[in-house]
Amino acid sequence: MDKAIIVDHLVKNFEVTEKKPGLVSSFTSIFSPVKKTVRALKNISFTVEPGELVGFIGPNGAGKTTTLKVLSGLLYPTSGFTSVLEFDPWDRKPEFLKQISLVMGQKNQLWWDLPALETFELNRAIYELPKRDYQEALGELTELLGVKKILNIQVRRLSLGQRMRLELVAALIHRPKILFLDEPTLGLDLIAQQKMRDFIYEYNKRSGATILLTSHNMDDLINLARRVIVIDEGRIIFDGALEELVNRFAKEKIIKVSLSQEDDIKRIESIGKIKKIAFPEVILSVPRSATAVAAAELLQNFPVADLTIEEIPIEDVIRKVFRGEGRKKLLK
Amino acid sequence: MKKYLAIFRISFAQEFAYRLNFIMWRVRNVMQIILIFFLWSSVFSDPSRVVFGYDKARILTYVFGILIIKAIVLSARTVDVAGEISSGDLTNFLLKPVSYFKYWFTRDLSSKALNLSFAVVETTILYFILKPPFFFQTDITQIAAFIFSLILAIILFFGLLFLSNLITFWMPEQGWSAQFLVIVIITDFLSGGVFPLDIFPLVVQKILYALPFPYLLFFPLQVYLGKISGSMMWGGILIAMAWTLIIMAGLNFVWNKGIRKYEAVGR
Numbered sequence: 280m281d282k283a284i285i286v287d288h289l290v291k292n293f294e295v296t297e298k299k300p301g302l303v304s305s306f307t308s309i310f311s312p313v314k315k316t317v318r319a320l321k322n323i324s325f326t327v328e329p330g331e332l333v334g335f336i337g338p339n340g341a342g343k344t345t346t347l348k349v350l351s352g353l354l355y356p357t358s359g360f361t362s363v364l365e366f367d368p369w370d371r372k373p374e375f376l377k378q379i380s381l382v383m384g385q386k387n388q389l390w391w392d393l394p395a396l397e398t399f400e401l402n403r404a405i406y407e408l409p410k411r412d413y414q415e416a417l418g419e420l421t422e423l424l425g426v427k428k429i430l431n432i433q434v435r436r437l438s439l440g441q442r443m444r445l446e447l448v449a450a451l452i453h454r455p456k457i458l459f460l461d462e463p464t465l466g467l468d469l470i471a472q473q474k475m476r477d478f479i480y481e482y483n484k485r486s487g488a489t490i491l492l493t494s495h496n497m498d499d500l501i502n503l504a505r506r507v508i509v510i511d512e513g514r515i516i517f518d519g520a521l522e523e524l525v526n527r528f529a530k531e532k533i534i535k536v537s538l539s540q541e542d543d544i545k546r547i548e549s550i551g552k553i554k555k556i557a558f559p560e561v562i563l564s565v566p567r568s569a570t571a572v573a574a575a576e577l578l579q580n581f582p583v584a585d586l587t588i589e590e591i592p593i594e595d596v597i598r599k600v601f602r603g604e605g606r607k608k609l610l611k
Numbered sequence: 612m613k614k615y616l617a618i619f620r621i622s623f624a625q626e627f628a629y630r631l632n633f634i635m636w637r638v639r640n641v642m643q644i645i646l647i648f649f650l651w652s653s654v655f656s657d658p659s660r661v662v663f664g665y666d667k668a669r670i671l672t673y674v675f676g677i678l679i680i681k682a683i684v685l686s687a688r689t690v691d692v693a694g695e696i697s698s699g700d701l702t703n704f705l706l707k708p709v710s711y712f713k714y715w716f717t718r719d720l721s722s723k724a725l726n727l728s729f730a731v732v733e734t735t736i737l738y739f740i741l742k743p744p745f746f747f748q749t750d751i752t753q754i755a756a757f758i759f760s761l762i763l764a765i766i767l768f769f770g771l772l773f774l775s776n777l778i779t780f781w782m783p784e785q786g787w788s789a790q791f792l793v794i795v796i797i798t799d800f801l802s803g804g805v806f807p808l809d810i811f812p813l814v815v816q817k818i819l820y821a822l823p824f825p826y827l828l829f830f831p832l833q834v835y836l837g838k839i840s841g842s843m844m845w846g847g848i849l850i851a852m853a854w855t856l857i858i859m860a861g862l863n864f865v866w867n868k869g870i871r872k873y874e875a876v877g878r
Contacts, residue, residue: 353705387703390625401618402707
């Protein structure tokens with residue numbers, strides 16, 4: 280097996296009924312519903328190698344979660360080809376389902392009124408795990424996530440963070456080879472987020488599982504994903520290394536200068552866009568191609584004490600992607 | 612098979628998590644039995660009185676019998692399916708190597724087992740307190756046919772209820788579960804849960820017997836009571852079997868259409 284996941288020209292459309300507010304229109308919509316087709320995924324293609332950890336980023340409603348749902352066999356694709364571990368996800372064969380897991384933030388599979396251990400035991404039966412494997416996985420997961428002490432407490436009595444970690448145990452107890460994570464740190468506090476990230480990193484390394492994750496949390500992506508796929512309005516607009524994203528997206532560089540004495544702002548502005556002035560520090564952004572010229576000009580015409588040239592911080596780039604600004608810049 | 616045993620077990624544990632709820636539900640059932648007993652006792656205060664061909668002894672046998680059969684056939688958890696589809700919780704099951712039908716059928720059985728064990732105790736106690744006339748069947752053929760028709764009734768009701776729940780795929784608005792109560796009430800009425808079906812005119816009875824409903828409650832009880840036997844009994848069982856097959860095929864068909872529409876929303 281060479282590729283863990285193959286997606287080729289995948290299209291997914293939804294049909295939705297439009298509802299306008301108001302009593303009269305909600306009444307008329309019963310008899311003549313206004314149907315609209317939403318094109319959630321417009322022809323996307325990518326492949327993932329076994330053991331890779333890939334981050335999906337993009338603004339809300341871009342199609343990230345839809346992709347994960349198609350790959351885990353929940354949604355029937357409108358057209359296109361998908362293969363996960365050489366299975367067609369939609370067939371939902373038991374041998375396929377035993378090797379994957381989809382974890383969605385705030386989704387409950389734990390039985391609310393019972394201790395989490397009951398759910399784990401149920402999953403052991405459903406996945407037909409041998410007792411030894413189950414005990415081993417349970418021990419390892421509860422250790423890694425630090426939840427050994429809360430296994431026998433009713434799920435309803437636990438905090439969100441504790442529940443999320445137990446959900447993760449339930450989702451991983453069968454040691455899936457492919458793991459789809461949808462917003463794994465949603466709603467967690469900073470410490471819990473960090474724990475979750477450490478765990479995902481550790482799990483990927485230890486088990487060699489292929490992981491696809493979507494997140495709105497920049498730290499998740501920067502710390503975890505080597506490769507990112509930027510998806511927007513149902514299209515893939517970038518697929519490659521995280522650093523590469525910066526190169527491709529950021530058409531500008533940052534020049535930081537320290538001046539030995541105050542100078543005319545107008546004169547500096549002619550060289551590049553001023554991002555910040557806190558004398559003696561001035562931060563400029565200049566077009567990538569003109570960086571050398573701008574730096575030379577600064578050194579020549581201004582009392583420069585120090586000068587550095589930097590890339591735009593990765594956080595800024597991702598923030599822009601979330602705002603949907605990637606579209607115009609990357610599609611060119 | 613082992614996985615469904617585990618589902619049976621956890622479902623049982625879940626029912627016990629709401630002990631007070633369960634106890635109140637049982638109290639309601641006992642109250643209902645007492646109420647029905649006194650209602651019919653006063654209707655038949657004159658022992659020689661006959662209404663619709665039923666005298667006091669026969670109507671009380673019918674009423675008690677139907678209560679026990681209801682506890683077996685109509686107690687079901689499957690009403691929750693609609694809620695799971697509209698809330699997106701169905702996703703949990705689609706991701707696992709488990710049959711959704713078998714999952715719910717197992718949960719139904721666990722609910723039935725729990726209810727039945729309580730119903731038997733309650734009915735026995737009430738039997739000795741109220742001392743109603745009760746008919747014990749001794750003919751082994753009738754008993755065997757009764758058990759078989761009861762199993763058919765359980766499967767048939769499961770199929771009907773599940774099928775009506777699948778509407779949610781196309782109309783995912785919450786609150787459908789309330790509509791199913793209506794369906795259950797209609798089913799109750801048409802299957803003889805409220806009064807014996809043989810008080811209807813013959814034409815209506817003929818039509819009813821062609822439908823699946825009488826085979827849920829009325830038919831099994833009549834077989835137990837020995838009122839239906841011989842070729843009529845086997846004919847009825849055949850019709851019930853045919854309906855079971857039709858409903859199951861329909862269920863499969865609608866389910867396969869439905870999950871294509873499913874959008875796994877909600878979370």
